[in-house]
Amino acid sequence: MSGTGALSCAAVQDLAPELALNLVTGTQRSQALAHLDGCPTCRGVIDELADVADSLLLLAEEAEPPAGFTGRVLARGSSQGPSAYQAPPVLPSPRRRARLKPDRRRRLVLTSVAAAVVVAGTGLGVGLDLGLGTGGNGGGGFQVAGSDALGALGGRRLAATALRLHGREVGQVFVYAGRPSWVFMTVDTGDVHEPVTCELQVDGGATVVLGSFSSSNGYQSWGSTVAIEPSSIRGVRLVSAAGAVLASASLTR
């Protein structure tokens, strides 16, 4: 591969492990990048090694973050807003940079989001928290972002509150006012392997059973339309079949 850079294939492949691990800097790096731009063979060698290095990260043990972690991330994310664009977070490794192309694939992915919404919105009529309010920007606007398919589901978010068990955050509940109005939640029900009933406490102290869902393996997303006036909801409780409270949230104004 002469003429594609100052380095030969042999030199680049000699550097391959360190290139793949993104440990090469300065002139050597730019020379290698120049070579890789024009040499699929070397790119292939480095790709394979980089895949191995990436896979190693996946072997690190998972760990439960401290209580309230989810809420703190969401609060920070909401105040920053996803549109506050800053420098790219990851310097692409040499092989990857060479492969980056325009966003064609991403558009396909976006299309599938819209499709997923249509299916969930018309088919199940429940359970998917898309297009029903605002999410990340939290700037006070309640307009629906995204495509018409998303917008058609409409709605205005009245509340987003943590579900807690003994003070520990185990999920989040959202209340949307619209036609129809919705309650949506994501919750970690832990080791419970039985149906979970969702109860609403409403103004005046009455309890309304919203519905129930099966709890199989911890993390769940569930939602349902509500027939009552959503602004009258004061609390949400998840109760096991045996009557134990698994999580609760109070909605104050």
Added chain:
Amino acid sequence: MAHHRPAVEALADEVLLSGLALDEPGMDLAFVQRFQRRVFGLAVSLVGDAAAAEDIAQEALLRAWRHASTYDPRRGSVPTWLLTITRNVAIDFLRLRRALPTDPEALLDISDQAMGPDDAAVAGDMAHRLRLAVAGLPFDQRRALVLATFYGQTAEAISASEQIPLGTAKTRIRAGIQKLRAAMTEPEGAR
């Protein structure tokens, strides 16, 4: 009321990230909850103390959230992308504090029990093969590889910190990663 499929949970990682980039409601929560254990787990493995790990994990998730629209599936899976960001944040953190890595060997001294059932389902055979291959590496090679992949240490840095010749550091990194690559690319049935 009928039981309903947990729909957000069922979304593929890439779709979830696209929803996040589009600012779809609920995606932020689903995103954080799906990945926080992995991100925090890596952070705490890298820096050792929980408070610092929380800062790093928060920062990594926020960076990923902010840059969700720049994620390209061809560059690797979402967990890989996210853990790369996490590692980079942790490296910056360690540099700023001039802190030393926590016990590097501990990072890859991973038993099979450390892998949850979800991991097993997703990563399956490959993760298992990689784990075995890592376990089979000589101690020096494994240590050099951890310092390079998890802590971004160059061969020069490893040579200095391990007090070994530069050539030896390079050889350890090279031999280690080549063995893992061979283990991962060897034909089915060869294991």
